[in-house]
Amino acid sequence: MKRFMDEDFLLHSEFAEDLYHEYAENLPILDYHTHIPVRDIAENRVYHNLTEVLVDNPVARRLMRANGVAERFITGGEAPARERFQYFAEALAKAAGNPVYTWVHLVLKRIFDCHYVLSGETADDVWSVCSEKFADGTMTVRSLLEQGNVAAVFTADRPEDNLKWHRQLKEQGYPVQVLPVFHPDAALDIANLEWGNYMLYDLGQTADVEISTMNEVREALAKRIAYFDSMGCRTADHAFPRIIYREAEEYELDDIVGRVINSKGAPTQEEIEKYQTAVLRFLGKKYAERGWVMQLHYGILRDMNSKMAAGLGSGAGFDCISSSNDGKGLASLLDLLSREEALPKMIVSSMNPSDQIVIGSILGAFQTEDAGHLQLGPSWWINQTPLGIRAQIGYMASLGIIGTAVGFSTDARSALFWPRHEYYRRIFCDALASLVDEGLYPPDKDALGRLIKDVCYENVKSYFHI
Incomplete structure (x- = not known):
């Protein structure tokens, strides 16, 4: 019986212990998906x-x-x-x-x-x-990032943000790379009652585009993507209950945008799907042009306890997993972007663990000559048990090449996130050691050590051009 969380917890063999302590333990941390407020870093909260x-x-x-x-x-x-x-x-x-x-x-x-x-x-x-x-007042965001050997952290930023805090950090020469992430969810959420006001007065005014047609939606988003790119952005994130693919003619899209933005009628479910498909198609192309990574994560139902969310606001702990996605929407989107030679690097995740094998099999059908171009993303917090992480590692290994994976991100809200990378790295090293124990991989510490460094650090660094 192991002692509670000793130096070798989650490591079930001497070989696993060696892999973790020799190769993973001291690697810098690059976290490509967090919700740490950039202002907290800039002002050293x-x-x-x-x-x-x-x-x-x-x-x-x-x-x-x-x-x-x-x-x-x-x-x-x-x-x-x-x-x-x-x-x-x-x-x-x-x-x-x-x-x-x-x-x-x-x-x-x-x-x-x-x-x-x-x-x-x-x-x-x-x-x-x-x-x-x-x-003594030294428990600050920056001291915590330094303590955790954090080399880069990605924040969550809306298209209308001016990114002044990112600019301030650059001007200060802050050694940790703090990179913005483009989050266009509000622009995609045409079913939201506030969508029209958002498009007119937040996105539209910031981009200096008067939005009334689908092409003007594209123009506004393109301008903000260009601005984010100039500020060092390398990735964009999108969240959905499930991904549906439904093509539409331009005149249909113009009618949907014009009617909804002018409060002349709510969109039907079919119209929501047509609009979101058109936006994702456009965004995918733009990201591919700039070498950005497109992050898609679905299986999420937001703020489902409406009574509680009404009093406490969004993000207060009332999100849920949605039922499994059949995969056709994702496959159809990838197929379209592939045919148009505009398939960006992509990380696809689901809150629903049953979607992992579906996602992995679909991504395998669309890989490019760029190794690891499409990635099965990490399980989100609700799956982040040893069992959930091991299952996700197993799907990555069985449906692709584990050595091209981009490891782990936390979805964290504060600067105390970095010990969770240790948690993942321990489980990852133990999973590799298990393959050796079962005779499925040779006991080559050098080869496995290189793989560990790649997955936990080097692949992330190159994938996001850090």
């Missing part, structure tokens, strides 16, 4: 207590709700930070097998040098030990 860094995120909120904690202790309000942390600690103690349990203890060990096992009984001790780290 100071964190003040454990509640701020461990409790104020959607994953912790879901955990506490599952334990029956009153909402005033989950989302804050007037409840004291220490009291909220107590409720979190009590819930965490019951969460055996939940990845949050491991992540929290990794943060406590690696960032705070705190070796208590967090529970309701130890919460006061943990709070006291960690408060010493907060007391």
Whole structure:
């Protein structure tokens, strides 16, 4: 029986231990998908207590709700930070097998040098030990990135953003590369009641385009892509419940855009699909022209608890997995872009683990002469258990070439994300060692070491031109 989260946890053989400690442990971190506010990095935000860094995120909120904690202790309000942390600690103690349990203890060990096992009984001790780290004001975003050996972090930015914080970081010569990511979800979400106002007054005015036709939608997006590109952007991210492919004539698209943007009628489901297909087709071409990576992740239903989301806002922990995608929409989109010789580099992920094998098989049908051009993306947080990560690694290996993969990203909301890369790297090294144990790969540490360095660092660096 292993000791709780010792130096070799998640590593089940001496060979796995050697692979991790010799090749993976000290690699720099490049995280290509986070939601860390770039302003926090530019202004070097100071964190003040454990509640701020461990409790104020959607994953912790879901955990506490599952334990029956009153909402005033989950989302804050007037409840004291220490009291909220107590409720979190009590819930965490019951969460055996939940990845949050491991992540929290990794943060406590690696960032705070705190070796208590967090529970309701130890919460006061943990709070006291960690408060010493907060007391001198050095627990900042930049110090945390430096501590974690983070070489590059990608943020989430809307097309209308002026990217002033990214510009400030460049002017300061900040050594960590902080790169913007183009997130055009609001422009794609034509079913949203606020879509018309967004297109007219946010995207349209920023791009200096008066939008009333499909071509003007393209023009506005193209202008913002050019601006993001000038600011060092290398990738764009898109989220959907599922990907549907439905072609349309230009006059149909003009009618859909003109009618909806002028509040003359909501789009039908078929019209939503026609519009989104047209936008994705255009965006894919633009990304291919500039060498950007197109990230697609689906299987997501946003803010499904409408009663709670109405009071707490979007992103408060009410997203869900959608039912499995049949894959035809994704395959049809890739086929179109391939025929038009405009297939960008692409990372495709799903919140639904049953989609992994479907995605992997589709990507294998459209690979190009550029090794690893299309990537099966990492499982998102709801699948980030050892079982979920091992399954995803297995699909990558069985449906493609694991050595061309771009490893792991966290979808993190704060600068305390980097211990989760350790979590992934341990599981990855153990999975490779298992192949050796089963006689499916020779015990060649040099070859496997190169593969580990490629997947966890070098491939990400070259794929995104960092």
